[in-house]
Amino acid sequence: xxxxxxxxxxxxxxxxxxxxxxxxxxxxxxxxxxxxxxxxxxxxxxxxxxxxxxxxxxxxxxxxxxxxxxxxxxxxxxxxxxxxxxxxxxxxxxxxxxxxxxxxxxxxxxxxxxxxxxxxxxxxxxxxxxxxxxxxxxxxxxxxxxxxxxxxxxxxxxxxxxxxxxxxxxxxxxxxxxxxxxxxxxxxxxxxxxxxxxxxxxxxxxxxxxxxxxxxxxxxxxxxxxxxxxxxxxxxxxxxxxxxxxxxxxxxxxxxxxxxxxxxxxxxxxxxxxxxxxxxxxxxxxxxxxxxxxxxxxxxxxxxxxxxxxxxxxxxxxxxxxxxxxxxxxxxxxxxx
Amino acid sequence: xxxxxxxxxxxxxxxxxxxxxxxxxxxxxxxxxxxxxxxxxxxxxxxxxxxxxxxxxxxxxxxxxxxxxxxxxxxxxxxxxxxxxxxxxxxxxxxxxxxxxxxxxxxxxxxxxxxxxxxxxxxxxxxxxxxxxxxxxxxxxxxxxxxxxxxxxxxxxxxxxxxxxxxxxxxxxxxxxxxxxxxxxxxxxxxxxxxxxxxxxxxxxxxxxxx
Numbered sequence: 001x002x003x004x005x006x007x008x009x010x011x012x013x014x015x016x017x018x019x020x021x022x023x024x025x026x027x028x029x030x031x032x033x034x035x036x037x038x039x040x041x042x043x044x045x046x047x048x049x050x051x052x053x054x055x056x057x058x059x060x061x062x063x064x065x066x067x068x069x070x071x072x073x074x075x076x077x078x079x080x081x082x083x084x085x086x087x088x089x090x091x092x093x094x095x096x097x098x099x100x101x102x103x104x105x106x107x108x109x110x111x112x113x114x115x116x117x118x119x120x121x122x123x124x125x126x127x128x129x130x131x132x133x134x135x136x137x138x139x140x141x142x143x144x145x146x147x148x149x150x151x152x153x154x155x156x157x158x159x160x161x162x163x164x165x166x167x168x169x170x171x172x173x174x175x176x177x178x179x180x181x182x183x184x185x186x187x188x189x190x191x192x193x194x195x196x197x198x199x200x201x202x203x204x205x206x207x208x209x210x211x212x213x214x215x216x217x218x219x220x221x222x223x224x225x226x227x228x229x230x231x232x233x234x235x236x237x238x239x240x241x242x243x244x245x246x247x248x249x250x251x252x253x254x255x256x257x258x259x260x261x262x263x264x265x266x267x268x269x270x271x272x273x274x275x276x277x278x279x280x281x282x283x284x285x286x287x288x289x290x291x292x293x294x295x296x297x298x299x300x301x302x303x304x305x306x307x308x309x310x311x312x313x314x315x316x317x318x319x320x321x322x323x324x325x326x327x328x329x330x331x332x333x334x335x336x337x
Numbered sequence: 338x339x340x341x342x343x344x345x346x347x348x349x350x351x352x353x354x355x356x357x358x359x360x361x362x363x364x365x366x367x368x369x370x371x372x373x374x375x376x377x378x379x380x381x382x383x384x385x386x387x388x389x390x391x392x393x394x395x396x397x398x399x400x401x402x403x404x405x406x407x408x409x410x411x412x413x414x415x416x417x418x419x420x421x422x423x424x425x426x427x428x429x430x431x432x433x434x435x436x437x438x439x440x441x442x443x444x445x446x447x448x449x450x451x452x453x454x455x456x457x458x459x460x461x462x463x464x465x466x467x468x469x470x471x472x473x474x475x476x477x478x479x480x481x482x483x484x485x486x487x488x489x490x491x492x493x494x495x496x497x498x499x500x501x502x503x504x505x506x507x508x509x510x511x512x513x514x515x516x517x518x519x520x521x522x523x524x525x526x527x528x529x530x531x532x533x534x535x536x537x538x539x540x541x542x543x544x545x546x547x548x
């Protein structure tokens with residue numbers, strides 16, 4: 001492994017999500033992860049005084065101040081504004097050029113300085129959404145490639161769902177189907193013995209779910225989010241709001257499984273599955289209480305007609321970190337080449 | 338008269354066809370070429386008809402990133418009575434393809450060009466260029482539909498690109514001054530270390546396997 005003398009091996013993994021940015025690196029003590037909410041709040045310079053009173057850290061840009069990360073979400077209500085998200089539905093948009101420099105700062109903070117010049121950094125990119133084929137992942141990848149390079153690293157892009165295969169399927173010879181239920185989209189990959197056989201994404205995730213549930217009950221996305229964060233059991237919803245949330249969770253899982261079946265059928269002739277493989281679920285949207293039970297219930301109804309033989313369904317050990325860990329594993333291997 | 342044979346050549350006397358092919362040698366850990374229907378592991382060799390290989394965008398991409406080495410080969414096949422039959426298709430590497438349990442069939446690699454693929458006249462580079470351009474445009478329309486290239490730990494992950502230049506701004510980092518403190522969390526490394534060790538072991542086994 002590439003390393004400095006007496007130090008941990010070099011290499012860092014970076015998960016670039018719509019809701020969270022997560023970095024992971026190997027240290028002498030273990031794995032160090034840093035997480036930051038992928039949001040910011042732009043306020044006029046006059047807000048500095050109030051921010052100092054609330055002991056909220058901020059940075060300055062021209063004649064405005066920017067509050068970054070979790071703090072932005074916390075104080076957005078105080079200022080009667082909505083926090084902005086540089087990524088929309090999993091991708092950075094060419095129309096959000098103003099957010100790029102903020103995004104660059106968020107990434108720089110999460111990554112930290114490289115431990116050596118051109119330290120290898122594997123960062124996650126989603127697969128192109130099959131239900132929104134005109135969405136541009138080339139621009140998205142190019143932006144982060146440039147940002148990571150400008151942070152002093154040697155950037156490598158890698159598929160988000162494949163990272164889960166690397167971090168969660170070692171005992172299965174790196175074979176399995178991985179689903180990453182994110183905020184902006186859901187990424188899927190299938191691999192056999194480290195070889196990616198299939199990967200795609202759908203433009204539905206936690207945000208889609210919140211919007212749908214909010215519309216269904218005449219509520220707001222923020223309120224639906226709050227209901228989720230207060231804690232709910234998807235197998236025992238209480239009240240109209242929770243029932244709507246469960247409805248859309250089921251719709252999301254069904255949609256993802258149906259697309260896996262469809263996409264696998266289209267490539268079935270190109271490779272065969274020697275034995276049943278695990279189905280691994282990850283991502284922040286999968287953290288809701290009872291999600292795995294709900295997922296298993298939905299899957300069981302489809303199992304007979306599902307073209308892939310599934311040995312087990314399990315959740316990633318750390319759903320919020322699995323992608324970053326998978327990126328780190330690849331970075332560590334790259335350093336050995 | 339077969340267009341590949343020169344008039345008056347001795348070979349032209351034979352009722353046969355000169356098969357021009359591309360020999361593909363996998364240089365990386367593993368590789369899929371979806372538009373050729375080929376999956377290879379390191380050291381494995383496959384042969385495809387020349388025109389099909391030239392039209393393959395996945396092959397070109399793999400060649401560009403150093404995943405494969407390619408060379409044009411030529412084999413003669415005759416079917417005149419008394420003349421020995423052409424040797425059987427060259428078997429691919431005895432190493433099993435990791436991605437699939439089914440035996441690696443040489444015919445999978447040695448695929449005849451489908452009838453609708455235009456057969457360019459030999460040395461007609463303009464026609465070949467037009468055919469490649471048409472194939473690239475068709476490929477761009479189907480981009481990301483289904484299987485992609487493998488992205489094992491070795492080497493830069495191959496990324497699908499179209500030919501349209503994309504402007505990416507420079508100097509994004511550093512335009513906004515300041516910093517935010519982020520708390521780092523330390524967790525045990527056992528899972529990551531185990532996965533890294535397993536992956537390293539697979540690569541070593543792949544290297545040790547005879548060609």
